[in-house]
Amino acid sequence: MMKILMVCLGNICRSPLAEGILRDKFKKRKIAAEVDSSGTSNFHFGERPDPRTIEVADKHNIDIRSHRGNHFTVGDFDKYDKIYAMDLSNFRNVLKLARSENDRSKVEMILNVSNPGMNMEVPDPYYSGNDGFELVYRMLDQACEIIANSVETK
Ligand code: 4NP
Numbered sequence: 001m002m003k004i005l006m007v008c009l010g011n012i013c014r015s016p017l018a019e020g021i022l023r024d025k026f027k028k029r030k031i032a033a034e035v036d037s038s039g040t041s042n043f044h045f046g047e048r049p050d051p052r053t054i055e056v057a058d059k060h061n062i063d064i065r066s067h068r069g070n071h072f073t074v075g076d077f078d079k080y081d082k083i084y085a086m087d088l089s090n091f092r093n094v095l096k097l098a099r100s101e102n103d104r105s106k107v108e109m110i111l112n113v114s115n116p117g118m119n120m121e122v123p124d125p126y127y128s129g130n131d132g133f134e135l136v137y138r139m140l141d142q143a144c145e146i147i148a149n150s151v152e153t154k
Helices: 014-028 051-059 088-096 101-105 130-152
Strands: 002-008 033-039 082-085 107-109
Touching (some): 002 014, 002 088, 051 130
Parallel strands (some): 002 033, 002 082, 082 107
């Protein structure tokens, strides 16, 4: 079974949303895959997602209320086949922990799925208003649609 990890900084905004979106797409396609998320910081370990993340997910019929903040650790390279970073800072912080070329090969900027080679970042919506969360939702939905379709055809 394919195992995918979404990574951001706090694990309360972008990556729990990415996890919820991709999980929903796999469920609808009846694909058995594991999707989780974590943060490169432990700032919000054990916490619920930001209320604005819960709200934007709700709006798109995705329930992420059961998520609790995780902290990315080196063992995650063994647990997951693919690790998607939301921005360049997350990407670099994850790569710093990589022990091998195999570890490094698992890590990708999530928007390179939808915009190959451009290293575009999912903007951190923490200090933005609700429109920031909707923009993040749309970027992640587009990338996750491609991920779900690519797993399906394998
Ligand atoms: P996230 O957003 O990385 O998308 O979960 C953030 C959440 C919290 C903080 C920064 C970004 N913070 O500094 O507490």
